[in-house]
Amino acid sequence: MKNAASFRLLILVVFLQFSCSNSQNDPQPAPSHFVFAKGADIGWLSQMEASGYQFKDADGTNKDCLQLLKDRGINTIRLRVWVNPSNHPINGHCSKEETVAMALRAKNLGMRVMIDFHYSDSWADPGQQNKPLAWSTHSFSELLTDVYNHTNEVLLALKNVGVTPEWVQIGNEIPGGFLFPEGSYTNFSQMVQLLNKGYDATKLVFPTSKVVIHLDKGNDNGLYRWFFDQAVANGLKFDVIGASFYPYWLNTNYTTVIADLENNLKDMVLRYNKEVMVVEVGGDYQQVQDTKNMLTAVINAVKSVPNNKGLGVIYWEPEGEKTWSGYQLNAWQTDGKPSIALDAFK
Numbered sequence: 001m002k003n004a005a006s007f008r009l010l011i012l013v014v015f016l017q018f019s020c021s022n023s024q025n026d027p028q029p030a031p032s033h034f035v036f037a038k039g040a041d042i043g044w045l046s047q048m049e050a051s052g053y054q055f056k057d058a059d060g061t062n063k064d065c066l067q068l069l070k071d072r073g074i075n076t077i078r079l080r081v082w083v084n085p086s087n088h089p090i091n092g093h094c095s096k097e098e099t100v101a102m103a104l105r106a107k108n109l110g111m112r113v114m115i116d117f118h119y120s121d122s123w124a125d126p127g128q129q130n131k132p133l134a135w136s137t138h139s140f141s142e143l144l145t146d147v148y149n150h151t152n153e154v155l156l157a158l159k160n161v162g163v164t165p166e167w168v169q170i171g172n173e174i175p176g177g178f179l180f181p182e183g184s185y186t187n188f189s190q191m192v193q194l195l196n197k198g199y200d201a202t203k204l205v206f207p208t209s210k211v212v213i214h215l216d217k218g219n220d221n222g223l224y225r226w227f228f229d230q231a232v233a234n235g236l237k238f239d240v241i242g243a244s245f246y247p248y249w250l251n252t253n254y255t256t257v258i259a260d261l262e263n264n265l266k267d268m269v270l271r272y273n274k275e276v277m278v279v280e281v282g283g284d285y286q287q288v289q290d291t292k293n294m295l296t297a298v299i300n301a302v303k304s305v306p307n308n309k310g311l312g313v314i315y316w317e318p319e320g321e322k323t324w325s326g327y328q329l330n331a332w333q334t335d336g337k338p339s340i341a342l343d344a345f346k
Contacts, residue, residue, distance in 0.1 A: 036303065037112065037166075037312025038345040039076030040069050041280065044320045046098050047089045053324055056336040065319050066109055068338055073345035077106035078114040078279065078314050080172065081154055083132035084121050090325060091122050096154050103163045114167040114212070114279070114314070115158070117151060117198060125173045126216055129180045140182045140190060144197050147179075151201035159205055169212040169279065170198035173244060175227050185227075192234040199237040210239040214279055218243030219250075219260035221267055228272055240311065241268045242279035245298060248329055254283070254294040262301035269309045277311040278302055282329030285322060288341050291331065295344035318342060 045065055055065040066077070081099040086092035103113045118124035121132045131138075135146050151170070158165060177184040177191045185191060199211045213236065217223055228241065245261055247254040265276045281298055283291030295315070302310035318331035318338070331339040 034308045035075065035112075036299075036310075037076040037277065037314065038073050038299075039078055039112075039114070039279075039312060039314030040074050040318050041078040041080070041116070041314055041316045042066075042069075042102070042319055043080045043094050044090070044317055044325060046102055047093050048319065048321075048324055051089060051324070053321070054336050055319070058337060060337075066105055066111070069318070069342075070109055070111065072338060072342045074111070074342075076112045076114065076166070076312060076314060077103070078116055078169075078316075079103055079106075080116040080118055082118055082121055083150060084134055086122070096157055099154065100157045100161060100163070103158055103165070104161050107163045112166040113158075113163060114169060115154065115165045116169040116172055116214075116279075117154070118172045119147060119150070119179055119198075124171070124178060126176055129174070129176065129178045129183070131179050135179075143179055143182055143194060147194050147197040148201045151198045152205060155202060155205040164206055165209050167210045167212050167240065167277075168198075168202045168206070169214050169242060170195050170202070170238075171214065173214055173216045173280075175215045175217075175223055185230075188230045188234050192231055192236045195231075196235070196237050210275070211237070212240040212242040212277065212279065213238045214242035214244070216244040216246075217250075218245040218278060219257040219264060221260065221264040224264055224268060225271070228268070232272060238274065240275045240277055241272070242277050244280040244316075245278050246280070246282055246329065247294065248282065248284055253290075254297060258294075258297045258301060261298065262304055265302060265305050265310060269305055275309045275311050276302070276305060278313045280316040281313055282316050282318075282331070283341065284328055285330045285332065285339060285341075286328075288339055291339070291341040292344045295341060299344060315342070315345075 054062050057063045079099045079102055080094050082094045085095055106113055120130050171178040183191045183194045202211050268276050283294045299313050302313055320327045320330040321332040331341045333339055
């Protein structure tokens with residue numbers, strides 16, 4: 001019996017040694033499969049649907065806009081969220097409730113979601129970065145709390161319906177800052193503190209969601225270096241650099257600036273070790289082939305960023321047909337059908 005017990009003990013020791021050695025050599029889980037984001041920002045969609053606008057497939061049958069986009073290769077939806085918006089069809093809506101409802105629709109179609117926080121009651125961009133009315137008299141310390149609480153509240157609402165955004169954008173086109181005047185570029189330290197509150201709120205609710213910092217003029221390397229050099233020096237926390245690219249607003253053809261976009265994206269990856277993404281792009285809806293060619297060129301530019309650090313391309317308001325929105329850079333026909341420009345995403 002003693003010899004049998006010793007033998008069993010020996011077998012156990014050998015087994016444990018083998019197990020420990022084997023666990024150390026176990027292969028690491030394979031990285032998740034990279035999927036290039038082909039996206040549409042559709043902040044106007046709920047208002048268009050409420051107004052009775054009919055979206056149509058190529059054969060003229062009515063069809064859900066999200067499904068029409070998915071049929072054309074779109075796998076990502078970007079949604080802006082405003083704090084206390086009005087009911088104006090163009091300059092309002094995009095409330096927390098509407099954003100959550102649309103995000104859930106996108107998720108149920110198997111699409112990924114980006115949430116774009118403007119921290120305003122309406123448009124925020126380089127020409128206007130107005131504080132929400134309810135925050136207008138708040139001190140800087142109060143604004144820090146406002147940013148955190150608003151971000152937290154919206155993201156918790158998404159979590160409660162089972163939506164996990166792939167990306168969360170903190171501020172919209174902010175080369176000059178946001179939440180003026182406290183968050184202006186004239187005080188980079190304060191701006192970064194405000195942005196970091198959005199980052200912290202995001203990571204608390206969704207630790208795996210990537211935080212995007214977004215500038216305009218994606219072809220302007222000088223602008224991006226100027227902003228991110230100072231932002232990083234002041235301790236900005238972020239995962240992705242987002243860019244807008246609108247040759248139309250630059251009064252030039254895309255062919256003259258597409259190389260600058262590509263070079264800037266690659267430089268951002270090398271300089272800051274971050275991922276990059278074109279989160280807004282658009283072309284003249286009347287110049288269908290040129291817009292399609294431009295989209296193809298932008299997609300190729302982002303895909304050329306090494307090591308899958310170029311995450312994707314998002315068309316801004318493709319569904320915003322001109323007679324409804326007045327927006328020139330949509331990608332929809334006046335008969336309610338998608339423009340063939342969107343076929344660049346297929």
